[in-house]
Amino acid sequence: MASEPGFLPRDGLDRLIEVLRRDGREVIGPRVRDGAIVYAPIATAADLPTGVRDAQSPGAYALNAASSAERQFAWANGPQALKPLVFSPRERLWTSWHAPANGLHFGAAAHTTRPTAVIGVRACDLAALDLQDRHFLREPYADPAYRARRESLFLVAVHCTHPADTCFCVSTGDGPEAAKGFDLALHEIDAGFVVTSGSNAGAEVLASLPLAVPAEAQRDEARAGVAAAAAAQTRRLPARDLRPALLARIEDPHWQVVAERCLSCGNCTAVCPTCFCNAEIEEPVSDGSVSEHFRQWDSCFTAGHSRLHGIVVRADTLARYRQWLIHKLATWHDQYGRSGCVGCGRCIAWCPVGIDLTAEVAVLCDDGEGVAP
Amino acid sequence: MSLSQLPAAAEIVERVQESASIFTLRLRFADEDLQSTYCSAPGQFNMIGLHGVGEVPISIISDPEEGAFIDHTIRAVGRVTHALSALRVGDVVGLRGPYGRGWPLDAAMGDDVVLVTGGLGCAPVVSVIDYVMRRRERFGRLVIIQGVKHAEDLIWRQRYEAWARAPDTQVWLAADVGGPHWAWDVGPVTVLLDHAEFDHAKAHALMCGPEPMMKAVAERLLDDGMPAERLWLSMERNMHCAVGHCGHCQLGPLFVCRDGPVFPYPVLAPWLQHRSL
Numbered sequence A: 001m002a003s004e005p006g007f008l009p010r011d012g013l014d015r016l017i018e019v020l021r022r023d024g025r026e027v028i029g030p031r032v033r034d035g036a037i038v039y040a041p042i043a044t045a046a047d048l049p050t051g052v053r054d055a056q057s058p059g060a061y062a063l064n065a066a067s068s069a070e071r072q073f074a075w076a077n078g079p080q081a082l083k084p085l086v087f088s089p090r091e092r093l094w095t096s097w098h099a100p101a102n103g104l105h106f107g108a109a110a111h112t113t114r115p116t117a118v119i120g121v122r123a124c125d126l127a128a129l130d131l132q133d134r135h136f137l138r139e140p141y142a143d144p145a146y147r148a149r150r151e152s153l154f155l156v157a158v159h160c161t162h163p164a165d166t167c168f169c170v171s172t173g174d175g176p177e178a179a180k181g182f183d184l185a186l187h188e189i190d191a192g193f194v195v196t197s198g199s200n201a202g203a204e205v206l207a208s209l210p211l212a213v214p215a216e217a218q219r220d221e222a223r224a225g226v227a228a229a230a231a232a233q234t235r236r237l238p239a240r241d242l243r244p245a246l247l248a249r250i251e252d253p254h255w256q257v258v259a260e261r262c263l264s265c266g267n268c269t270a271v272c273p274t275c276f277c278n279a280e281i282e283e284p285v286s287d288g289s290v291s292e293h294f295r296q297w298d299s300c301f302t303a304g305h306s307r308l309h310g311i312v313v314r315a316d317t318l319a320r321y322r323q324w325l326i327h328k329l330a331t332w333h334d335q336y337g338r339s340g341c342v343g344c345g346r347c348i349a350w351c352p353v354g355i356d357l358t359a360e361v362a363v364l365c366d367d368g369e370g371v372a373p
Numbered sequence B: 001m002s003l004s005q006l007p008a009a010a011e012i013v014e015r016v017q018e019s020a021s022i023f024t025l026r027l028r029f030a031d032e033d034l035q036s037t038y039c040s041a042p043g044q045f046n047m048i049g050l051h052g053v054g055e056v057p058i059s060i061i062s063d064p065e066e067g068a069f070i071d072h073t074i075r076a077v078g079r080v081t082h083a084l085s086a087l088r089v090g091d092v093v094g095l096r097g098p099y100g101r102g103w104p105l106d107a108a109m110g111d112d113v114v115l116v117t118g119g120l121g122c123a124p125v126v127s128v129i130d131y132v133m134r135r136r137e138r139f140g141r142l143v144i145i146q147g148v149k150h151a152e153d154l155i156w157r158q159r160y161e162a163w164a165r166a167p168d169t170q171v172w173l174a175a176d177v178g179g180p181h182w183a184w185d186v187g188p189v190t191v192l193l194d195h196a197e198f199d200h201a202k203a204h205a206l207m208c209g210p211e212p213m214m215k216a217v218a219e220r221l222l223d224d225g226m227p228a229e230r231l232w233l234s235m236e237r238n239m240h241c242a243v244g245h246c247g248h249c250q251l252g253p254l255f256v257c258r259d260g261p262v263f264p265y266p267v268l269a270p271w272l273q274h275r276s277l
Helices: A011-026 A123-138 A144-151 A200-207 A216-232 A243-247 A256-260 A269-271 A317-334 A357-365 B032-037 B079-085 B117-134 B157-164 B189-194 B212-223 B264-273
Strands: A005-007 A026-033 A034-041 A055-057 A060-064 A090-099 A103-108 A115-119 A152-160 A184-189 A192-196 A280-286 A291-299 B009-019 B020-031 B045-050 B054-061 B070-075 B093-100 B113-120 B144-148 B170-179 B203-208 B229-232 B262-264
Touching: A005 A269, A011 A026, A011 A115, A011 A152, A011 A192, A011 A200, A011 B079, A026 B203, A034 A060, A090 B264, A103 B093, A115 B079, A123 A152, A123 A317, A144 A152, A152 A200, A184 A200, A184 B020, A192 A200, A192 A216, A192 A269, A200 B113, A243 A357, A256 A317, A256 A357, A280 B054, A317 A357, B020 B032, B045 B070, B045 B079, B045 B117, B054 B070, B054 B079, B054 B117, B070 B079, B113 B117, B113 B189, B117 B144, B117 B157, B144 B157, B144 B189, B157 B170, B170 B189, B189 B212, B203 B212, B212 B229, B212 B264, B229 B264, B262 B264
Parallel strands: A026 A115, A115 A152, A152 A184, B113 B144, B113 B203, B144 B170, B203 B229
Antiparallel strands: A005 A192, A026 A034, A055 A060, A090 A103, A090 A291, A184 A192, A280 A291, B009 B020, B009 B093, B020 B070, B045 B054, B045 B093, B229 B262
16 A cells, blocks of 8 residues: 655656556546646646646636746646546436337446546545545445446545645645545655555556655655645634534524625535535437436525425525535534535635635634634 | 336326325336335335426325335426326336335334324325324324315315224314315314323324424424424425435435435424524
8 A cells, every 4th residue: 555655757757647548547637728727638748737827816716827837736726626527517327218019118327437547636635535435425325326437546646735825725634735545646846756655556556657766855845845835825714613603603694794795606516526416307308208317416506406396495595605604514524524625715716706615604603713814 | 226226117007186286196116026025114205207307206105015006195386296297097107216214103113193294294194194003003092183274275084084983093183274164173283282182201293294384383292291302203305316415405414315304303403493494
């Protein structure tokens, strides 16, 4: 499992990609697309966002390609996490069809997956994946589609050295260093990468790489990189279980203050790596002979989410924002033993009006522990 | 693929129009093996799907030990239930289930059973009534309390009359708005608790219906000295998946489909105090 660290020079990344591609793995990594860093198939290290930095603030995300740095992972995160790779944004669950002679039939969708390696996974997203696992793999109703994709993943973490202004993973305990849940993990330093394995599959890949023994200075640089990333974070959630405080404030007038800004657009739920809500919809073909039953991402910010034979239980934005935040930070503890927030900050950057979860929590739960501005 | 993950075809073998908008479908799986192995508990629900239209969660009202059929009483209130209301005998639906945790009949064994329902709320407890009737000696008194908005909303008059004639069984009915042929009480369902005779210390109260009604009844029974853990509520929420994945049915920390739909009152009490949760 865990191995002695090795040093992979920067020009060894292509060798890593090549080794990962063995056994038919598709290799996915960070790429610049439509002005953001997204996970997409990569062919060589040249596809990686070399020298690209991200600037994130409430309601804003921008890439800065002007940096002269040669690093490939000098960014915090993009709008995607690992979620779309395991919990598909849209997938067919079953098909029903009328056979003229013998009635109605149902056929389950096949879960064809191919082994997939993901390079550049952040600690916050590994923590989020663990939460998604707890949700979708819980027995006795473990989801077969999720399970098939999950088991196909080989994860190459890169410890975060460049948190965005919106990040607060230190306060949730989930980063910036990836502690578990990866097959390989890379510390990016100026000369290349200090690599360790976290699984047997990772150790196998490691054994195929042209690694040197890292110099003590390189190890120090690796440690200093994540320490600086931790120190750079300005936002935080209170480092405690917020459940009692939030549940005591279900009727707090501040929810209305947020509701007056919130557009109920659902962006926060779409970019959140732990949000799991989905809707099932039926799509018949035009002649009605065949009907497909789909599952697709949904959001608790929509009216349909809580519609109940003629009424909408959460009929206004106040109720929906409150549902989202109290679920994420309070009742998630009951369901999965920890908060549903991993501190990635995406909900802050991708909110069109810049609502800042940490700032709202500071108002709602401020008890003198201090929350950064 | 199990019946929890993929529907199977079930034929409508009987259809009863109970009122203008309420109807009962008697279903039977097309596959004999499925029908013979299908087993539910009172208070559980199935997902009933109509090809090309969609699915809805519906309580199972048939006695699980009767085995030959699966009965569902449905009110046409939404897109799918309106479409289901147009089906006739011989038509086929998709059925998957059963899902959820039902009524605490083992816990209630030997005790009085008080059923308090409102609106179509009686449907989820019909299976309990039948269950107790078939095992009469294992339970104490059976008290059936049903409230409706308008007198004409009451379905199953003949069943209530038959239940009222059964030994150790009381039937109390009330309508918010009575009518010329309404012989029972007029007023909220809580007034019926004045009439009902049961041992408050040794009874289980099983409730189903609108949340404000259940909350009012629970508070009244608590005032009357019933222990909170002997009060049980069947909850409704939007449900798509029925297995705790889709998130629609969440009430506080609860997935109503998987953790319920029947809950002991102390689990629900904190969440019933607030609007729009």
